[in-house]
Amino acid sequence: MRIKEITLFLPFLLLCIHSTAQKKNYSVVAVAFYNLENFFDTDDDPQKQDEEFTPTGNYHYTNEIFKQKAHNLATVFQQLGTDVTPDGPAFVGVAEVENNKVLDMLISQPEIKDRGYKYVIFYGPDARGINTGFIYNPKYFTVLDARPYHVNLGGSGGKETTRDILRVSGILAGDTVHVLVNHWPSRRGGEAASAPKRAIAAGIDRQIVDSLMKANPNNKVFIMGDLNDDPVSPSVAKVLGATGDRAEVKPNGIYNPFVAFYKKGLGTLAWNDAWNLFDQVMFTAPFLKKDDAHWQYYKAEVFNKDFLKEKYGQYKGEPHRSFSGETWINGYSDHFPSIVYLVKGQ
Numbered sequence: 142m143r144i145k146e147i148t149l150f151l152p153f154l155l156l157c158i159h160s161t162a163q164k165k166n167y168s169v170v171a172v173a174f175y176n177l178e179n180f181f182d183t184d185d186d187p188q189k190q191d192e193e194f195t196p197t198g199n200y201h202y203t204n205e206i207f208k209q210k211a212h213n214l215a216t217v218f219q220q221l222g223t224d225v226t227p228d229g230p231a232f233v234g235v236a237e238v239e240n241n242k243v244l245d246m247l248i249s250q251p252e253i254k255d256r257g258y259k260y261v262i263f264y265g266p267d268a269r270g271i272n273t274g275f276i277y278n279p280k281y282f283t284v285l286d287a288r289p290y291h292v293n294l295g296g297s298g299g300k301e302t303t304r305d306i307l308r309v310s311g312i313l314a315g316d317t318v319h320v321l322v323n324h325w326p327s328r329r330g331g332e333a334a335s336a337p338k339r340a341i342a343a344g345i346d347r348q349i350v351d352s353l354m355k356a357n358p359n360n361k362v363f364i365m366g367d368l369n370d371d372p373v374s375p376s377v378a379k380v381l382g383a384t385g386d387r388a389e390v391k392p393n394g395i396y397n398p399f400v401a402f403y404k405k406g407l408g409t410l411a412w413n414d415a416w417n418l419f420d421q422v423m424f425t426a427p428f429l430k431k432d433d434a435h436w437q438y439y440k441a442e443v444f445n446k447d448f449l450k451e452k453y454g455q456y457k458g459e460p461h462r463s464f465s466g467e468t469w470i471n472g473y474s475d476h477f478p479s480i481v482y483l484v485k486g487q
Contacts, residue, residue, distance in 0.1 A: 167484040171222035171230040174365040178474035189270030215250030231281035234322035263289040265305035273307040273322040323366025343380035354393040365422040372400040397423040398441035409477040411459040433486025444478040
């Protein structure tokens with residue numbers, strides 16, 4: 142495990158929100174998820190299948206490309222959520238990160254170095270060596286505990302390994318929260334054939350949430366990640382039980398604001414000229430309570446700014462990814478980030 146930590150937080154941006162009765166001033170924080178798309182270092186780990194991302198591998202992944210990739214991702218972090226809160230997210234769950242070396246490279250980039258980002262990462266069993274991680278701003282978030290949960294795919298008939306679910310518990314500017322960072326099994330072999338694997342991962346998330354809510358019905362839990370399924374897929378809507386209808390959220394239920402985005406045709410990645418919304422940030426019912434003394438849900442966003450999009454050609458409007466085939470095209474990621482904003486009364 143690698144955890145980097147400092148202390149508390151500084152003042153927030155204030156929002157003035159109109160209600161039917163009066164104006165109110167609110168503090169606001171953002172939390173986000175971002176798949177960093179094959180964020181490897183250039184070293185060949187003999188225990189992992191990462192040789193493609195080395196200088197002599199198929200992608201000719203040189204140190205210059207690695208540094209440029211880190212710079213490009215840092216420009217995303219620099220702007221992520223800053224239209225609403227100037228410091229950007231309090232924390233960002235990330236996927237497809239190889240190790241602490243790549244995270245050290247990212248948080249040391251000049252675009253974001255002054256924010257003092259820290260991180261949590263555990264190395265899991267994924268065959269390619271990619272992991273989930275948690276990057277946080279210690280001005281707003283303090284880590285209390287962290288651990289990985291293994292996703293055993295044996296019950297699905299599959300033999301391959303997959304990414305661990307990362308749980309981080311901590312203090313988000315005064316409120317205790319729990320965060321589950323996911324990268325569920327891919328759709329390799331077809332959506333239907335691979336669905337049981339994602340159902341297993343969703344079931345583990347559900348068990349963790351149920352355990353936390355049983356311990357304290359007021360626990361505030363985020364479930365975020367690249368789920369390789371959409372908000373209406375059975376793994377999300379049935380196994381996890383996440384809904385986009387606030388009226389349907391039970392006391393131990395999960396609200397998924399990205400259902401509405403998906404139904405409007407918005408996505409976080411494109412495949413075969415069709416959009417999917419695999420990158421989601423959900424949360425438990427206590428975030429929906431009207432309680433100005435604690436963080437409550439305000440709004441969500443797919444962060445799909447123009448600078449992140451392909452400008453020309455067949456893939457115009459889609460995420461400007463790092464590679465086209467095996468050729469470096471100086472992009473960011475093949476996914477857009479997803480963000481949720483929270484408010485607290487002043």
